[in-house]
Amino acid sequence: MLSFKNKLITKVGVPIFKCPALPFIHIYKMTNKPKARISLSENGIGSKEDPVYLTAHRGGWADAPQNSLPAFKKSVELGYYTAECDIRLTKDNKWVVLHNDTVDSLFCQKGKIEDFTYDEARSFTYKHGPSFWAYKDLKICSFEEYLDVFVGTNTRPQIEIKSETYDMLYTVVDAVKAKGLEKSAIVISFDLKQLQEINKIDSSIELWYLIGKITPERIAEAQAIGSNVWLSPNYDENDAESIKLALDAGIGVSFWTVNTVEKARKLYDLGVRYIESDILCK
Numbered sequence: 001m002l003s004f005k006n007k008l009i010t011k012v013g014v015p016i017f018k019c020p021a022l023p024f025i026h027i028y029k030m031t032n033k034p035k036a037r038i039s040l041s042e043n044g045i046g047s048k049e050d051p052v053y054l055t056a057h058r059g060g061w062a063d064a065p066q067n068s069l070p071a072f073k074k075s076v077e078l079g080y081y082t083a084e085c086d087i088r089l090t091k092d093n094k095w096v097v098l099h100n101d102t103v104d105s106l107f108c109q110k111g112k113i114e115d116f117t118y119d120e121a122r123s124f125t126y127k128h129g130p131s132f133w134a135y136k137d138l139k140i141c142s143f144e145e146y147l148d149v150f151v152g153t154n155t156r157p158q159i160e161i162k163s164e165t166y167d168m169l170y171t172v173v174d175a176v177k178a179k180g181l182e183k184s185a186i187v188i189s190f191d192l193k194q195l196q197e198i199n200k201i202d203s204s205i206e207l208w209y210l211i212g213k214i215t216p217e218r219i220a221e222a223q224a225i226g227s228n229v230w231l232s233p234n235y236d237e238n239d240a241e242s243i244k245l246a247l248d249a250g251i252g253v254s255f256w257t258v259n260t261v262e263k264a265r266k267l268y269d270l271g272v273r274y275i276e277s278d279i280l281c282k
Helices: 004-017 023-030 069-077 143-148 169-178 192-201 216-225 240-249 261-270
Strands: 053-056 082-089 095-097 156-161 186-189 206-211 229-233 274-277
Touching: 053 069, 069 082, 069 143, 082 143, 095 143, 095 169, 143 169, 156 169, 169 192, 186 192, 192 206, 192 216, 206 216, 216 229, 216 240, 229 240, 240 261, 261 274
Parallel strands: 053 082, 053 274, 082 156, 156 186, 186 206, 206 229
Antiparallel strands: 082 095
């Protein structure tokens, strides 16, 4: 049930916030303008014969709020290899797409997503993100809505599990299978045990192990699960030597979060072909 504070925000704050006659609303829109995308091909990185496979981080939120339905649709339109999302459980154990454990930064509400029901979360109004005001009836994205975006497309759904759960992981696999995306979907997590559990449920689903620095230990952990497991390391925590460790081991690797041509070129020259980005495009 919504708290008194959240009811006050909904009934009083949101109407004031959305009033176009107020000058500060126009100023706020200027701070939430779309970001310029940067083309790798126009900067000489990648080719038809040797391409870069790009992941749209949180939907590649240059044009729409991160982790929103319009952001995911845009990633498919622009031909991204995958579009990454973050999923969390609501109070009534339904998956919604949200990066932070709290709703404060994106919505006109306060609190942790785990303290709200699914129906309550779906009533939240956006207050932040590129052109958030331009999308009619924009709501927090359900996991099923996210998956629907990729049905019948060449863009793969990439699902980061944010909630600290193991007994609800089967519902992620069930949702993916219900949409016929088990051969396309990628499940990612910093929690090695979550990946192990997903692999027990369905060993055919591709898994990416989110890590900081590449080490022999991290490589061994991923390989112990199975041949369908990649590493997804933090670009800023790695150098040419650690990157070579992964490439020499023959394990798939995709780096996050790469937002400059210079960083993308360095990875490409080292032999990396999978990159996650907010603004880089083909």
